[in-house]
Amino acid sequence: MKDALIFDAVRTPRGRGKVTGALHPISPVVLATQVLQHLRDRNFLRGVEIEDVALGCVSAVGEQGALIARVAAINADFPYSTAAIHVNRFCGSALEAVNIIATKVMSGEIDLGIGGGVESMSRVPIGSDGGAWAMDPDIAFKSHYIPQGVSADLIASLYGFSRESCDEIATESHLRAARSWEEGRFARSIVPVRDILGAVLLSHDESIRDRNELGSIGQLEPSFAKQGQQLGFDSIAIQKYPELECIDHVHHAGNSSGLADGASGVLIGNAETARKFGLKPRARIVSTASIGSDPTIMLTGPEFAAKKALQRAGMSVSDIELWEVNEAFAAVVLRFVQAMNVQYDSVNVNGGAIAMGHPTGATGGMILGTLLDEMERTNKSLGLATLCIGGGMGTATIIERIN
């Protein structure tokens, strides 16, 4: 089997996912287009070398519908010969897209491709595609469906994470992200988003709070108490986890990831292609894994996905020097740190989705790029990126830096 090598990774800044967000005027197709163009142009490719583009996208309806990856590739002036696939593994979509391209390279199906993702949550609101899981009574009853926020609160209740410890994660996420920007740590991957006149609409992650604004996080009202108590979801959670007396609603707008707009892309190929087109390999994809877990608690998948990826790679937790765990909710990070018995100092060292937002279909590609940049900056050799996923899943990727 061939090695899948990462040559480059780019991402847009994460814009606030609302009408007032800086990226709202830009359609999701154009967000993806700009990422594809940057990857092609800054690696001095013509486009014809890129055989397949896999893009994650969660709400694939409206302007994100009808296979947005193909539409974006055409719009980016990729040749018609470049194939495209849309990937939906909810919040793990972009990392899964990366993994799909990586495995295509490993298997020898393709020599060079792009994996990544896109989501404009300001333009195609989360849940726009409906879905049977929560809505169709037979499915909802059978699966003990509860909304994600209540799942996150369930994790906190089950594993003993207080409101204070969740708020600490949130504060730290903002501080870390702000420091990374100050120190220019995101510079290599960030591609500013431009309007049709070429003017920059957004060059920085939009939602990071100022240090002196962070005190207000402690005052925010819980976001999911009402759903949990009035619509019966706390009871459903407890029916599945009957050792709990009640659900502590610790999550709120400040310690959960924000809605965001953005796109990401990772250029992946084999060694032969690198030589042929003068691409410099930055890292090797060591192993990839996706798993399913209990859909009710829903967001504990990163632990199991990471363990599976480690096992496939013949590695142990102590081999990994840096971790990126998507900050969907503070409790997800806390649970991962607890379950894996790792130091929080080695997890999300540049902040995460609590500070910067979570453009669902794109985030996986973003955190993988951030991980690679940081491994290079601090001269680390092995890192793992993972995300929790709706429906009870997890996806993980282990990369090894190439000097």
Next chain:
Amino acid sequence: MAYSTFKVEIDADGIATVLIDVPGVSMNLWNEQLINEFDDWVDHFIGSDDICGVVLASGKESCFLAGADLQMLEDMQGNCDRQSRDGLIEKLTSCLRKLETGGNTSVQLMKGNVFAKPVAAAVEGLALGGGLELVLAAHYRVVDNNPRIKLGLPESQLGLIPGAGGLQRAMRLAGLRFATEMGVSGRSIDPVTAHANGLIQQLSPVGESIAFAKTWIKANPRVIQPWDAQGYKIPGGSGALDPRAIQLFVGENGKAQKVTRHNYPAIQAVLSCLYQGMILPIDLALSNDTKSFRKLLADRVPQRMIRAIFSSKKYLDSGQLRPVEVPQSKLDTIAVVGTGLMGSGIALASAMAGARVLILDQDKGIAEKGKNFAQDRLKLLAARSGIDSSACQSIMERIIPTGSYADIAEADLVVEAVFEDPDVKTLVIRQVETHLRTDAIFATNTSTLPISQLSRHCERPDRYIGIHFLSPVERMALVEIIPGAKTGKSTLAVALDFARMIGKTPIVVKDVRGFYTNRIMPVYLAEAMIMVMEGVKPALIENAASLIGMPVGPLALIDETALSLHHQLMVSTQRELGADYQPLGHEALLEKMVKDLGRNGRRGEGGFYDYHEDGTKRLWLGLAAHFPLASDQPSVEDVKERLLYGQLIPAIHCLADGIVSDRQSADVGAILGWGFPTWTGGPIGYIEHIGVNEFLTCANRIAEKYGERFRPPNKAEALFQQKSMFSPTM
């Protein structure tokens, strides 16, 4: 052609009036005969050139049609005659569809070239379940403007769904949200609400609905239902991508799972049929509902529920336990002695049933307080169930406070509800008997004291009987009637008549400690306390009880009723029985909680829970210091089983020992008495349904693991072979 279940009159204008009047019953019900005859007639109507429209009405005074004949449904379950059962349901559904389409297909109707003859429902009495389904299939629905008329789809309360299109038509007329509320809650609505929400088109002055219907028919000779017209949309939004529908289903799915705890498949089926039905065209939606109904009818839960809360309850309510030879009594005046919580409740329930009630206490002032107490509770009740203020006023006028025992002479029945102390009760017996008329009956309300012992102080023990009311009296539907050793048959008959008069379901129970309900509850609650002592997480115990469908967790219930009271009962029982006392296993816990820790319950410093000022409560964290949590926790299935069998075993003992005389009493007594979940069909119904062998295997397995208290009685197996025990609904 003559029909036996309805009359057809055709007037000079060619308008037929079908007056439904099923013979031999007070309320019209869809039975096999009515379905077959009505279907015949609908064919005739469609094919006839002489009839231009039809008014559907009832020949009964206050009932249009009260739904399906549950006895028929239950018999069909018993016979496993699925084909004929399913055939009937499908026949009714297609008959109603035929009525509204005039026998045309929906494709033909959609083109707008063909029509149906007008069908109007003129409703002058209650229309429930299948009755309302017939109304909704009519093109025009006019209902007498009478607030006493109830319209509803109560099927889900019996574990079924409206199988003949009621959900689909209610949704298509009044919208998804309204249909969901009707179908899930099963609550009835009055004509004004039905009209305001578009379920019916017209309210008529009382008695004029048929005339209104005829006028409408003359003006509308060719009609179709709105859902058969091109471009029809369900009002208020529908479809898997409509945000209003998404929001509704996500929320309703959550709430329904909270309420049902996955024990009641009908609620899920109602929601599922509405979900499918808002996407599918009417014919497919109707077919889906019928399939769902058939599936439920073959399911264990609805079978158990119908048997327990319909057949068995009917058996008890219809006086099967009453000595037949005693003539029906007439109780005009009731005297209630003691005006506390129970006394005032009994007075209220009696006054609501139309009796004149003398409410007697030490002096008139105290009695008046008791009356005020009754009034407060009537207000709450009125607010909830819509009793109007003039009715409330006349109820209260019937309650007459007095401080004089001499007034007892006016009473046909005296109910004594004083403090549960043999000495106090003995004193009252003397005073009451001084004035009691020789033809009057004397009942004592008690939950613990043996009747035969109390009756030793009676001059006429044959006229003396125990009635155990449950609290709050005005809301609890069960009474236990306990004849003492010397109680006469006629006294028992009067007590049963009284129960019937005040709308309570009676069970007749042997005069033993705890009677029936209070014999089982302590065993069940002790099981929860034993688990606490073993170190099972209290939350797991409470949630396991909730998962099997108990209304509150056992530890919460012990707190509510006060740990100190449980302790007191334990001590007095121990003292009374001496060496014969058989420990339940929870004694050390009660001793520790009450005597050492002062955890007396909710009204004290807290018990298993801490009670906060904002009305919330949390399990007491300090408990683990005294009863450390076990490192290995049992599975929730284990805990559920212990809590369930902790009720089944004492119930089967009660039946085996003749403490209750039959399955019906055991099942209904459990459901109405202490909230034993209806999905089980009652403890004995449940055992019967899972099979006595499976029950014995389970019980013996649990006994091996957790103790001899779970060992079933030796005669359990023989008991279930004894058919007479289970007649007449076997």
